[in-house]
Every structure is written in structure tokens, then in C-alpha cells.
Amino acid sequence: MSETEAPRTAVAALVPRLREICGEDGVLTDTSRRRTYESDGLPHHHALPGVVVLPTTADQVAAVVRLCAGNGVPFVPRGAGTGLSAGALPHAEGVLLVTSRMRRVIEIDVENECAVVEPGVANLDVTRAAAPYGYYYAPDPSSQQVCSVGGNVAENSGGAHCLKYGFTVNHVRGLDIVTPSGEQVRLGGKGPGAHGYDLIGAFIGSEGTLGVATRVTVGLTRSPERTVTLLSAFTSMDAGGRAVSSIISAGVLPSAVEMMDALAIEAAERAVACDYPAGAAAVLVVELDGPAVEVDAQLAEVTRLCSEAGAFETRTASGADERARIWKGRKSAFAAVGRISPSYIVQDGVVPRTALPEVLRRITELSAATGIRVANVFHAGDGNLHPLVLFDDAEPGAAERAEEVSGAILDLCIEHGGSITGEHGVGVDKACKMPRMYGPDDLATFDLFRRALDPDGIANPDKLLPTPRLCGERPGVRKGVHPLVEAGRAEQF
Amino acid sequence: MTLVEGLDAEGCALREGTGADAVGGLVPARVALPSDTRALGRVMSAAAGEGLTVVARGGGTAMDWGGLPRGLDLLVDTTGLSWIEHIAGDLVVEVGAGTPVAELFEVLAAAGQRLSVDPVRAGGTVGGMVATGVSGPRRLLNGALRDLVIGMTVVRADGVVARSGGRVVKNVAGYDLAKLHTGGLGTLGVVASVAFRLHPVPRALRVVTRPVPSGAHAERMLTVLRRSTVTPSAVELDWPPEGPGSLRVVLEGTPEGVEARVTEVVEALGGESAVADTLPEGWGLLPVEGTLALVSVPPAESVRAATRVGELAADADVRVSGSARSGTLYASFPPGTGAVGVETVLGGVRSTPGWSATLLRAEPHVHAAGTDLWGEVPGLPLMRAVKDSLDPDHRLAPGRFAGGI
Numbered sequence: 090m091s092e093t094e095a096p097r098t099a100v101a102a103l104v105p106r107l108r109e110i111c112g113e114d115g116v117l118t119d120t121s122r123r124r125t126y127e128s129d130g131l132p133h134h135h136a137l138p139g140v141v142v143l144p145t146t147a148d149q150v151a152a153v154v155r156l157c158a159g160n161g162v163p164f165v166p167r168g169a170g171t172g173l174s175a176g177a178l179p180h181a182e183g184v185l186l187v188t189s190r191m192r193r194v195i196e197i198d199v200e201n202e203c204a205v206v207e208p209g210v211a212n213l214d215v216t217r218a219a220a221p222y223g224y225y226y227a228p229d230p231s232s233q234q235v236c237s238v239g240g241n242v243a244e245n246s247g248g249a250h251c252l253k254y255g256f257t258v259n260h261v262r263g264l265d266i267v268t269p270s271g272e273q274v275r276l277g278g279k280g281p282g283a284h285g286y287d288l289i290g291a292f293i294g295s296e297g298t299l300g301v302a303t304r305v306t307v308g309l310t311r312s313p314e315r316t317v318t319l320l321s322a323f324t325s326m327d328a329g330g331r332a333v334s335s336i337i338s339a340g341v342l343p344s345a346v347e348m349m350d351a352l353a354i355e356a357a358e359r360a361v362a363c364d365y366p367a368g369a370a371a372v373l374v375v376e377l378d379g380p381a382v383e384v385d386a387q388l389a390e391v392t393r394l395c396s397e398a399g400a401f402e403t404r405t406a407s408g409a410d411e412r413a414r415i416w417k418g419r420k421s422a423f424a425a426v427g428r429i430s431p432s433y434i435v436q437d438g439v440v441p442r443t444a445l446p447e448v449l450r451r452i453t454e455l456s457a458a459t460g461i462r463v464a465n466v467f468h469a470g471d472g473n474l475h476p477l478v479l480f481d482d483a484e485p486g487a488a489e490r491a492e493e494v495s496g497a498i499l500d501l502c503i504e505h506g507g508s509i510t511g512e513h514g515v516g517v518d519k520a521c522k523m524p525r526m527y528g529p530d531d532l533a534t535f536d537l538f539r540r541a542l543d544p545d546g547i548a549n550p551d552k553l554l555p556t557p558r559l560c561g562e563r564p565g566v567r568k569g570v571h572p573l574v575e576a577g578r579a580e581q582f
Numbered sequence: 583m584t585l586v587e588g589l590d591a592e593g594c595a596l597r598e599g600t601g602a603d604a605v606g607g608l609v610p611a612r613v614a615l616p617s618d619t620r621a622l623g624r625v626m627s628a629a630a631g632e633g634l635t636v637v638a639r640g641g642g643t644a645m646d647w648g649g650l651p652r653g654l655d656l657l658v659d660t661t662g663l664s665w666i667e668h669i670a671g672d673l674v675v676e677v678g679a680g681t682p683v684a685e686l687f688e689v690l691a692a693a694g695q696r697l698s699v700d701p702v703r704a705g706g707t708v709g710g711m712v713a714t715g716v717s718g719p720r721r722l723l724n725g726a727l728r729d730l731v732i733g734m735t736v737v738r739a740d741g742v743v744a745r746s747g748g749r750v751v752k753n754v755a756g757y758d759l760a761k762l763h764t765g766g767l768g769t770l771g772v773v774a775s776v777a778f779r780l781h782p783v784p785r786a787l788r789v790v791t792r793p794v795p796s797g798a799h800a801e802r803m804l805t806v807l808r809r810s811t812v813t814p815s816a817v818e819l820d821w822p823p824e825g826p827g828s829l830r831v832v833l834e835g836t837p838e839g840v841e842a843r844v845t846e847v848v849e850a851l852g853g854e855s856a857v858a859d860t861l862p863e864g865w866g867l868l869p870v871e872g873t874l875a876l877v878s879v880p881p882a883e884s885v886r887a888a889t890r891v892g893e894l895a896a897d898a899d900v901r902v903s904g905s906a907r908s909g910t911l912y913a914s915f916p917p918g919t920g921a922v923g924v925e926t927v928l929g930g931v932r933s934t935p936g937w938s939a940t941l942l943r944a945e946p947h948v949h950a951a952g953t954d955l956w957g958e959v960p961g962l963p964l965m966r967a968v969k970d971s972l973d974p975d976h977r978l979a980p981g982r983f984a985g986g987i
């Protein structure tokens with residue numbers, strides 16, 4: 090096979106039909122063009138897609154999926170490819186269905202406080218379209234300039250402000266989907282969902298395994314009257330953690346509470362000269378928004394609580410530029426770590442907020458014991474950790490050791506009753522970790538649900554749940570005794 | 583001795599069903615009272631072994647919700663699953679399904695916290711609240727009930743105990759199956775326990791009540807509120823069959839903040855508003871008798887929907903109330919309203935694009951008349967597929983859900 094041809098597999102046989110459906114320019118078979126899609130935001134997982142299609146309408150999506158279903162060919166939906174769990178990792182013998190040409194903001198409906206968009210629309214473009222009316226789209230993943238609303242739906246994405254405003258699932262009112270059999274279904278609309286099972290709720294976060302979202306109706310949020318950002322510096326992480334606890338238990342619900350440790354501050358300082366207070370072992374970024382009078386009252390309280398917890402300096406900013414300066418350090422932290430380390434792993438785990446101090450101490454111990462540096466940048470308000478595990482890939486074995494530390498951090502999360510992912514999803518990356526968080530019966534139940542909608546297993550296979558191919562064992566294999574066996578009626582099942 | 587009978591000794595009391603246990607006129611042969619999740623699992627697997635149809639009951643306040651069950655061999659009383667694990671520092675609680683909602687609220691209030699939901703029925707259990715899935719007026723800030731559920735343990739039709747979600751607020755691992763059970767009327771599994779995210783009780787609360795003499799007036803008021811940035815917790819429309827309607831705006835926050843916001847709302851709504859610092863008696867509760875419909879419309883059409891229901895009902899005195907800002911309205915028919923009258927309202931609402939109407943509770947004579955409780959349900963084939971996979975023999979409350987599920 091020459092380099093520029095599509096592979097000669099079942100999927101190759103579909104190409105002529107795919108061209109009829111999506112047009113000549115909507116089907117990519119050329120190797121070099123396919124290669125640009127070989128990974129998402131987690132590049133160490135990569136595979137060349139069998140073929141790439143770029144549909145422009147829901148009808149085209151449905152026709153592509155029907156074709157796949159009819160021929161038993163797997164498909165993988167892809168939005169902007171910013172996912173961090175390899176959820177959009179292509180299937181070598183499958184169709185990669187990219188929504189990047191479905192980018193219309195169909196409607197901004199101010200009276201009903203909602204927007205109707207195609208799945209390829211960038212998250213921030215919803216806010217841009219709504220802003221002239223005094224509204225915005227609340228879920229704000231850090232990747233919001235690029236990531237697509239369809240991807241947000243698939244990952245149930247949230248952002249720094251989800252502490253107060255929730256995740257994608259709390260804002261989606263209507264969803265058009267193409268099911269794994271190629272059926273088009275419209276769920277919900279501009280009004281609140283009314284009847285039947287909450288399929289919208291169950292579809293959100295399904296990582297492309299239940300079909301493709303082709304149109305999304307999202308609720309818009311009234312832009313707050315006032316927003317204030319506060320930066321507080323502490324001499325220890327414990328003190329910063331105490332401040333977070335006292336803020337939350339005082340009944341203040343900030344829109345964001347973010348924390349960075351000394352290493353993360355150092356990196357940010359070097360990268361963007363964010364000018365955080367010198368000597369800080371921890372900084373806290375707290376944002377308050379809402380009616381002006383409420384924000385003012387809360388600001389006074391948060392400032393007091395921070396200083397009681399030991400803050401040696403607190404700055405506040407209410408203008409957009411000043412606020413952006415405070416956020417700059419936090420927002421650049423991931424990329425900035427590249428300045429102090431040749432390579433790093435971004436981990437995503439969740440612990441109950443009260444377990445934060447203990448877990449952070451354990452991470453420090455882990456780091457000391459292994460000699461692997463860990464920078465901590467995280468959503469402190471909801472216990473969502475994003476440890477950055479630093480290593481030098483030129484050093485033999487370093488990547489493996491970093492992986493081990495990163496995995497050990499997830500174990501800490503599970504041990505403390507948390508989760509293996511707060512926002513990046515399971516994808517391929519964490520599929521084999523699912524059995525550490527859920528029991529065989531839980532996993533088997535997830536699988537039952539998945540199969541109800543995708544009986545032939547063609548929608549983004551090998552993602553989200555452990556499979557033998559990925560993890561070397563059958564998913565959801567029950568190890569204990571089935572309750573019916575216990576009840577003495579095993580022979581029935 | 584049957585399998586189910588053998589359970590008696592294993593943490594699961596068993597008795598014969600009586601008329602008081604009837605659901606939709608069906609008297610269950612037996613009633614089981616498991617004492618914990620494991621015992622519930624044993625009951626369900628024994629019931630599976632015998633092919634019994636099963637309906638779960640919590641506080642028994644909504645056994646007349648949904649369709650009539652087609653079969654009822656075993657009633658599972660969940661009130662033994664009553665426990666509260668409040669992790670106050672994390673603003674999280676996990677609760678046994680049989681726990682009375684009132685008890686949960688008391689425990690949380692004592693710690694200065696709350697589950698930010700207004701129940702629509704008094705006397706219910708947490709499991710029943712979740713299985714019916716309906717929540718009251720205060721949903722504009724922290725969402726509706728489904729938005730506050732962060733984890734759930736459910737016993738499947740075959741007795742397998744399965745958990746989804748967890749005890750942390752942020753968690754995207756695995757499918758969010760709790761969404762399907764919330765409002766699922768126990769047709770996909772029996773809820774054993776639920777974990778919720780909580781909120782601190784705001785230090786101040788005010789209710790601004792504004793009479794709205796006409797639909798046009800109500801629309802104007804709602805537009806004014808939408809344009810302001812006062813962020814109410816609830817904007818509740820009450821549209822009685824006769825006499826002026828009213829709007830209630832609930833503001834919560836800091837004492838200083840709320841004072842100023844009340845002033846803003848009162849000014850925006852004009853002179854005749856009354857301000858109270860407590861919620862009115864019976865806040866959010868729906869009538870306990872009579873046929874009850876959930877009318878769901880795009881929010882901007884709430885008032886039009888309320889007035890339209892009034893017109894359609896003609897001389898049946900239907901009261902419409904609900905969250906005007908979210909488009910969730912309840913139409914309460916007086917007890918005894920005939921099926922024809924109910925169907926006229928349903929038909930009129932359903933024929934308007936973007937509007938839907940579901941009968942949450944129908945009186946026996948409305949059931950007898952064969953009234954369609956659900957109307958057209960988008961995605962019904964998918965729902966059937968989900969039912970078939972989780973309850974392949976259709977033994978869990980068969981007939982109670984949309985499309986006869």
C-alpha cells in the first residue's frame with residue numbers, strides 16, 4: 090500500500106459512499122492528512138484513523154453512522170481534539186467523525202436565556218455570541234478558546250468556575266443525538282426536560298460511546314453585576330488549605346477557589362512573570378461574583394478569613410485587566426511547567442475537600458521518596474487535584490517512574506474516597522483504572538447501559554470501560570458470588 | 583417455602599400484603615421490609631428467582647404517581663433503609679433511601695447546611711423524592727434535584743447492587759446512571775442510597791410577593807426580573823383559577839446583600855409588593871389530591887402557558903403554579919375532574935410546539951378512561967432499550983412509566 094492511500098480494510102470499502110455523503114472535501118484518506126488527527130490532547134496515545142470524515146450536517150452524521158452500523162465498522166467522534174484522556178483516539182480500522190465543520194451558533198434566544206449551537210462550536214464562541222445581550226455560557230474549561238461544545242457534552246466538562254456554576258450537565262437543556270445505529274433523536278429543547286428517563290443527563294459525560302451530539306441547546310447565565318478576584322499568599326500549603334475550609338464553611342460560595350504550590354508558582358513566575366508575592370509557599374486565587382452588594386460583603390469576609398488563616402499578603406482586583414493579571418499565573422501554570430521540566434504528566438484526580446491537606450502531604454512524601462518533583466495546581470474548592478509530575482524523558486526509566494508516581498496519586502484519591510477523574514474523563518487513559526474505583530457489579534451495570542444503546546459496540550469502542558484488549562481482562566467480570574447464586578438460584582442465570 | 587419467604591430470618595421482615603398496601607388497585611401478595619442494602623439485594627434476587635413483579639415504596643406519598651402497575655407480587659418497603667451519613671466538612675451527605683426527607687433536612691439544618699431542594703410532597707422519603715424526580719421552586723441558583731445528586735446505589739432487578747458516581751462533587755468517571763433513576767419511578771432499579779451535594783444555609787432570606795392582575799402584567803414583571811442581576815433563588819408564579827395571580831421572588835444571601843436586592847426587586851416590580859422574611863406556609867407543596875400535570879415550556883412562555891391552561895380548563899378550576907423562570911409549571915385539577923376535562927388541557931398544551939404535558943398523578947377514573955399520561959415521548963425506543971437491558975423481564979413496576987415501560 091502506498092503512503093497516500095487509505096488502508097485496505099472494511100473501512101476503505103466505505104470511502105466511496107462516505108464521499109457521496111460528505112462530499113469530496115469531507116473525506117480524508119491521504120495519510121499525511123489523516124496523521125494530523127492521530128491523537129487528541131494526550132499525544133502519547135496515537136493511532137492513524139482508518140478514514141476521517143468532516144460532515145457539515147446532522148443528516149450527514151446520521152448517514153455516516155448508519156453506514157458504519159450497517160458494515161460493523163467502528164466510529165470515533167471528535168470535536169477539537171483537546172481531550173486529555175485519549176477519548177478521541179482514532180480507531181485504525183474505523184471512521185473518525187470530526188465535527189469541526191459544524192460550527193454554527195444557530196440561535197441566541199435571550200428571552201429564553203439559551204443558545205442553540207452545532208457541536209463543533211468552540212465553547213468560548215457561545216459566550217462571545219451571548220455577551221452583547223449581557224449573558225455568558227457558564228462552563229469554562231481552560232481550553233475554552235478551542236474545545237468544542239460537543240466535546241464538552243461528551244466529557245461533561247467544567248472549568249475553574251464550576252464550584253458555583255456546575256458542569257456542562259447542569260446547563261444543557263436540549264440535545265440532538267445520532268445514536269450508534271444512526272437514528273436521529275431530539276431530546277429536550279428550550280424548556281426544562283419533562284418526560285421519560287433523563288437521557289440527556291446520561292448522555293452527557295458518555296465520551297462518545299453512546300453516539301454523536303449534533304445540536305446542543307445550552308442555558309445562558311446572566312453576566313454578574315460584579316466580579317472580584319482575590320489573590321492571597323501563604324507561607325505553607327496547610328495555611329492555604331485552612332483558608333479554603335474556613336471560606337467554604339462560612340457559607341460563602343465563591344465562583345472559583347484555585348490553589349498553587351511553591352513549585353507551580355516558581356514555574357509560572359519564570360514563564361509569565363506573574364508577580365505573585367515573593368516567598369509564597371502557596372497562593373490562593375478566589376473569585377467572587379454576583380450582585381454587587383453580595384460580592385462586597387463576601388469580599389470583606391474572605392479577606393478576613395484568609396488573614397486569620399495566616400495569609401501574609403492579599404490583593405484584590407475588580408477591573409478586567411487587573412483580574413486577568415491575577416489569573417495569568419494560574420492559567421499559564423500547566424504550560425509554564427515546561428520551563429522547569431523537559432516533560433511532565435498532568436494528572437486529574439479528586440478528593441473530598443477535607444482530605445486535601447492529608448493528600449497533599451502524602452504527595453510531598455511520595456515526591457521525596459521517589460525524587461520525582463510534583464507541582465500542584467488545583468481547584469481547591471471542589472478537591473479536584475491537577476498534580477504535574479515532572480520528569481526528564483532523556484533520562485532512562487524516568488517516564489516510567491513518573492507514571493508510577495502519577496498512578497500512586499490516583500490511588501491516594503481512591504483511598505480517600507475520591508475519583509480518578511474530575512474533568513478529563515476516562516477515555517483510554519484511565520479505562521484500566523476504573524476497576525480500582527468501581528466494583529465488578531458497578532462496571533457490569535455501566536456495560537449493560539452502554540450495550541442498550543450500542544449493542545454492536547461500534548461507538549468509540551475501547552474507551553471509558555476496561556476491555557480485555559486494553560487491560561488484559563474481561564470488563565466487569567464479577568469476582569464475588571452473584572446474588573442469585575447466593576440465593577441458591579444460580580442455575581437460572 | 584418459597585425463596586422470598588426464606589428471607590425472613592436474614593435481615594428482611596416479611597408479611598402478607600393488605601388493602602393498605604395496594605398500588606393502583608393491586609394488592610401485593612407480600613410486603614418485604616429489608617433492613618439494609620444487602621438485605622434489599624437478597625430480596626430482589628429472590629424475587630428475580632421467582633419471577634415476581636416488584637414495586638418499591640418509601641413514605642407512600644406518591645404511590646399514585648405514574649401509570650398503573652400491570653402486576654404487583656411483592657411490595658418492597660424501603661423505610662428500613664434509614665440512615666444519614668453527613669460529611670459536613672465536605673458539604674456532602676449520603677442517605678439511605680428510606681430516610682424521611684424531613685429527618686434529613688433537620689439533621690442538615692442543625693449543621694447550618696441544606697439540600698437545596700423544595701420538596702413537593704410532605705412526609706416522603708429520600709428514595710421517593712428521587713424516584714419521582716420532581717423539585718419545587720428554589721432551583722434557579724443551585725439547580726433542580728437531579729443537579730444535586732452526586733452518587734447513587736441501586737439494586738437492579740436481578741438483585742445486583744450497583745453504584746454510580748461517588749461522594750465527591752466533581753467526578754466524571756463512568757456513566758451518570760443516577761440521572762436515569764432520578765424520575766425513573768423505580769422502573770430501572772430500586773434506589774438504596776443517594777449521595778447529594780449540599781449548600782450552606784444562606785444567612786438571610788426574603789420573599790417578595792407581587793400580585794399580578796393579568797397575564798400581560800405578569801409577563802412584564804418577569805421581563806423586568808430577567809433583565810436585572812439580582813439572582814433570585816426562585817421566581818414562582820401562582821395562577822389560581824379566579825382572582826389575581828401572584829409572583830413570588832425568593833432572595834437569599836448575606837443580610838446586607840439581601841436587603842439591597844429586595845429594594846431593587848421591589849422597585850423593579852412596582853409599589854404593591856409585600857416582603858416577608860420567611861417562606862409561606864406549605865411552600866412548594868403540591869396538592870395531595872386530584873389529577874396533577876407537569877407542564878414544561880420554554881421559560882419565556884410560562885405565563886402564556888399558565889393562562890392557556892386556564893382557558894383550556896374552562897370551568898374546571900385548575901390552579902397553575904411553578905417556576906416561571908425555568909418553565910416548569912404544575913397544573914392541579916380539583917379532585918373529581920373528569921377525564922375529558924383533563925384531556926382537553928393535555929391536548930391543548932401538547933399541540934403547542936415546544937410545550938409538553940405529563941400527568942404526574944391521575945385519579946383512578948382518569949386512568950380508567952385510558953388518558954395518555956405522557957404524550958409523545960422523544961427517545962422512547964432508547965428508553966425501552968435501557969429498560970430491556972436493566973430489567974429484561976419487565977418486573978419492576980411494569981406499566982408505571984412512559985410508553986407502558
Ligand SMILES: Cc1cc2nc3c(=O)[nH]c(=O)nc-3n(C[C@H](O)[C@H](O)[C@H](O)COP(=O)(O)OP(=O)(O)OC[C@H]3O[C@@H](n4cnc5c(N)ncnc54)[C@H](O)[C@@H]3O)c2cc1C
Pocket residue numbers: 129130165166167168169170171172173175176177188208229230231232235236237238239240241242243244245246247248249296297298300301302303423512513549
Ligand atoms: C490546555 C487544556 C486545558 C484543559 N482544561 C480543561 C478544563 O479546565 N476543564 C475540563 O473539563 N477539561 C479541560 N481540558 C480537556 C478538554 O479540553 C475537554 O475535555 C473538552 O471538553 C474536549 O473537547 P474537544 O472538542 O476538544 O473534544 P475531543 O478531544 O475532540 O473529544 C473528547 C471526547 O468527546 C467525544 N466527542 C467529541 N465531540 C463529540 C460529539 N459531538 N458527540 C459525541 N462525542 C463527542 C470524543 O469521542 C472524545 O471521547 C483541557 C484540555 C487542554 C488541552
